């Protein structure tokens with residue numbers, strides 16, 4: 001949780017130094033009118049005010065220097081606070097479940113480290129300005145009482161009225177800032193999602209309609225911000241009204257007391273100077289409280305995000321990983337049911353199957369059958385509502401998440417590449433860096449070696465922006481990443497959907513090699529991918545209809561026959577040999 005007090009006191013030495021310097025600046029400012037009083041007294045007494053004038057100049061210089069240094073220290077503390085909060089929020093967001101991140105929206109989450117972090121950054125300035133301003137006002141009031149208590153009473157009355165007005169406005173402002181930040185999150189979310197979908201938007205000439213929806217969000221934000229600006233504008237108005245009231249009351253009362261001989265002209269001058277000097281501090285108190293409210297609203301939003309439970313808690317990451325049971329299946333589902341959050345129907349219902357420790361398992365079935373959900377359960381992106389999912393002999397709940405995922409390589413449907421170099425992308429998840437020959441062998445095996453060599457900086461080219469890869473190349477990069485991992489289980493979601501015939505055949509060989517030493521579970525629509533599988537799981541509407549080898553299923557499972565019949569069944573050419581560096585066991589090729 002973000003605790004402003006804890007964040008502010010994280011660097012106590014700098015904070016105390018900043019406070020002391022600010023205090024020095026305030027003391028110097030406070031001393032100034034006293035020297036003025038002495039200068040006036042000197043002049044009225046016919047004496048040269050040299051010494052007091054020199055002290056006046058010294059106080060002004062010391063005050064300015066101390067203020068600048070204090071401001072610099074506060075800026076350091078503020079930037080550090082924003083840095084710490086940003087890092088915590090980013091780290092926590094990455095550890096949330098995929099479902100929560102999807103439901104929240106990436107743009108909405110990003111707004112926490114941009115606009116909310118900035119509002120929190122401002123709290124540092126006000127958190128030190130406010131106590132100092134309060135201290136200055138209190139100290140000034142003490143000096144004022146010492147000069148003339150009647151005039152002080154009048155001043156306090158006017159300031160009390162002012163405080164009341166400002167407090168009323170501030171309460172409304174905090175609520176408004178919360179609404180503004182929510183609206184900023186919404187617009188950031190829509191804009192990010194639209195930029196992600198820009199190809200589709202352009203292809204459908206939907207720029208105008210999309211911009212219109214964004215403009216509606218911007219309009220909502222404008223309306224809310226305007227309401228906030230109206231409230232904010234009331235504060236200076238209330239301040240100037242309160243100040244003028246105080247000034248009028250002091251001049252009237254002071255003038256009368258001056259005329260009656262109850263107050264000297266030097267004391268009255270000093271009192272007026274103190275009053276004039278207090279006014280900026282009273283303004284600081286009022287505007288600073290407004291910024292503090294904004295900071296508190298941002299803190300609440302950050303805390304709301306930080307309170308979302310991470311995928312795994314600290315206790316789990318400290319647990320030791322169980323040893324894989326030698327005779328257990330790679331993956332075993334026992335009567336697993338699961339419903340996606342917000343979905344009406346279950347995605348899986350009482351699904352049971354087991355896969356061998358090595359070899360290729362194909363999960364097939366019509367669209368929406370639950371195939372991707374099966375993979376998500378194996379990698380514990382989601383947890384079963386009932387039943388159990390066991391990996392290498394242990395329930396996925398019993399594995400520390402990190403250890404579980406170290407055992408599994410996952411190639412998702414979108415073949416996601418990070419905005420990182422080709423080398424970093426290939427090595428994602430590896431415990432030790434791969435050597436260049438290892439990287440070259442993996443790229444060669446998936447037919448990508450030449451494409452990567454042609455990139456401006458080869459393996460060290462940053463992918464994702466100017467130098468991007470085609471869909472098929474991305475898919476092969478994702479497969480090369482799986483090849484380089486030392487996972488026991490490889491999950492592939494539609495691994496050949498974007499490949500041309502030649503590459504598809506090359507990858508059949510790569511998958512066969514992978515399956516020689518690991519359990520490979522492939523979600524596949526294409527018969528060509530299924531053909532090599534030792535084990536085929538036929539799913540429909542969230543259930544397993546049947547599971548056996550291709551020929552047995554063809555013989556006894558009518559829906560499988562129908563699925564196969566719907567495919568183009570031209571016989572594929574003989575697969576090319578996989579790269580020698582990757583061939584552990586040629587005899588392990590599986591297939592009909």
Ligand SMILES: Nc1ncnc2c1ncn2[C@@H]1O[C@H](COP(=O)(O)OP(=O)(O)OP(=O)(O)O)[C@@H](O)[C@H]1O
Nearest residue numbers: 340341342343347366367368369370371372373374
């Ligand atoms: N995030 C989600 N929220 C709600 N429902 C979902 C979500 N993801 C999947 N579903 C639903 O769960 C069911 C199974 O989806 P799943 O993606 O596992 O199917 P699939 O067999 O992999 O489909 P496809 O072959 O089209 O990729 C579908 O009815 C789908 O609409």
